[in-house]
Amino acid sequence: MTHFHFGLVHAPLTPFVDGKLDLATFEKSIRFHVAAGAEGLAIQTHTGESVSLPVDERKKLLEIAVSQAGAVPVIANVSEAGTGIACDLARHAKRAGAKAMIACVPYYWTPPESMLIEHFAAIADAGERPLFLYNSPHEMNNVKIKTPVAMALVAKSKFIAGLIDVSMDWQFMIEVIAEAKRIGSDFQLISGTEYMVSAHATGATGLLSPVANIAPALIRRLYDLCAQEKYREAHDAQVDAAFLYRLFDEHGVAGLKVGSKLMARDCGQARAPLPVMDGEIVDDIAREMNKVASLTQEKRGW
Numbered sequence: 001m002t003h004f005h006f007g008l009v010h011a012p013l014t015p016f017v018d019g020k021l022d023l024a025t026f027e028k029s030i031r032f033h034v035a036a037g038a039e040g041l042a043i044q045t046h047t048g049e050s051v052s053l054p055v056d057e058r059k060k061l062l063e064i065a066v067s068q069a070g071a072v073p074v075i076a077n078v079s080e081a082g083t084g085i086a087c088d089l090a091r092h093a094k095r096a097g098a099k100a101m102i103a104c105v106p107y108y109w110t111p112p113e114s115m116l117i118e119h120f121a122a123i124a125d126a127g128e129r130p131l132f133l134y135n136s137p138h139e140m141n142n143v144k145i146k147t148p149v150a151m152a153l154v155a156k157s158k159f160i161a162g163l164i165d166v167s168m169d170w171q172f173m174i175e176v177i178a179e180a181k182r183i184g185s186d187f188q189l190i191s192g193t194e195y196m197v198s199a200h201a202t203g204a205t206g207l208l209s210p211v212a213n214i215a216p217a218l219i220r221r222l223y224d225l226c227a228q229e230k231y232r233e234a235h236d237a238q239v240d241a242a243f244l245y246r247l248f249d250e251h252g253v254a255g256l257k258v259g260s261k262l263m264a265r266d267c268g269q270a271r272a273p274l275p276v277m278d279g280e281i282v283d284d285i286a287r288e289m290n291k292v293a294s295l296t297q298e299k300r301g302w
Helices: 023-035 055-068 083-096 113-127 147-156 170-182 196-202 216-227 235-262 280-289 293-297
Strands: 008-010 040-043 074-077 100-104 131-135 160-165 188-191 206-209
Touching (some): 008 216, 023 040, 023 055, 040 055, 055 083, 083 113, 113 131, 113 147, 113 160, 147 170, 160 170, 160 206, 170 188, 188 196, 196 216, 216 235, 235 293
Parallel strands (some): 008 040, 008 206, 040 074, 074 100
16 A cells, blocks of 8 residues: 555635636635645645536646645545546646545446446556545435445555545444454545544544634644544543534535635635525624634634
C-alpha cells in the first residue's frame, strides 16, 4: 500500500460571485485554512459543491489549491457517476500535484458490489495516488461501502489507503478497521463528521472537517485532544463541534456559507439548485451560532 497520513483535513467552500467562481477569494480561503492548522485540504468535496462544478472548474480549483497550499498536501475529490470521468479526474489529480484522492460510490447508480470494486480500483490505478473511499449512504441512495468491499479493494490495488465514514455507524467502523488490522493492512479509518471522540475511540485516526470553515481552532483542539486519547478533556470541544455539525447538517452547504459569512469570510451564495439564504434563516443561524461560546475565540475574516 502507498502510505499517506490523512490527519486533520479541512474541506473548503467554493466562493461564487453572481454564480461565477470567485478565484481571488478561493486563493484567500486556501491560505486561511493552511494558516489555521489544516494538515491537508480536500478539493472540492460535497462541502465545496463539487456536484455543481463542471469538470473544467473542478480541475482549475485543484490546480489553484496546489499552488497556494505550500507544503500542506492537497487531496483531490474525484467522485463521479461514470468510471471513465472519475478516472480522467484522477489522472488530472496526479498531474496537478495532488497527494491523495477521495471517491464516493458512483452518483445516481446503485451498482452491485462487484462493480463498485471495479469502479474504485480503476480510479485508484488511474491516479496512482492513495485513494480514500468515501462512505456516506444517506447521501448516495443508501449505497454502502461494506467491509468485504473495502478489504477486496485493499487486496486488488496498492493505492487503496482508507475509508472516510459519514454514516456514524460505529459497529461498521469498528468492524472495518478491525478487519484491516487482521489482514495486516495500514488501512486508515477517517471520520467524515466532527463526532471525533466517538470516532477516535472506534479506531479513526483522521478527520475530514466541513465545520473547520467556521471554527478551525475548535476543530484543531478537538482533534489534538482525541489524538492524545484525552477524551474527558475533549468533552467541551466535542459538545461545541457536535452542535455546529448538527446546525449545518440541517441547513446544508448553503447554511454553512451563511455561517462563514457571519465569521467575516464571505463565500457568496451556493449555486442553484441549493437555496438562496437570507432574512429570517440568516438570523436563525446567527442566533444558534451565538450559543457556541468557543466561537468567541475564533478569528474573524481571512
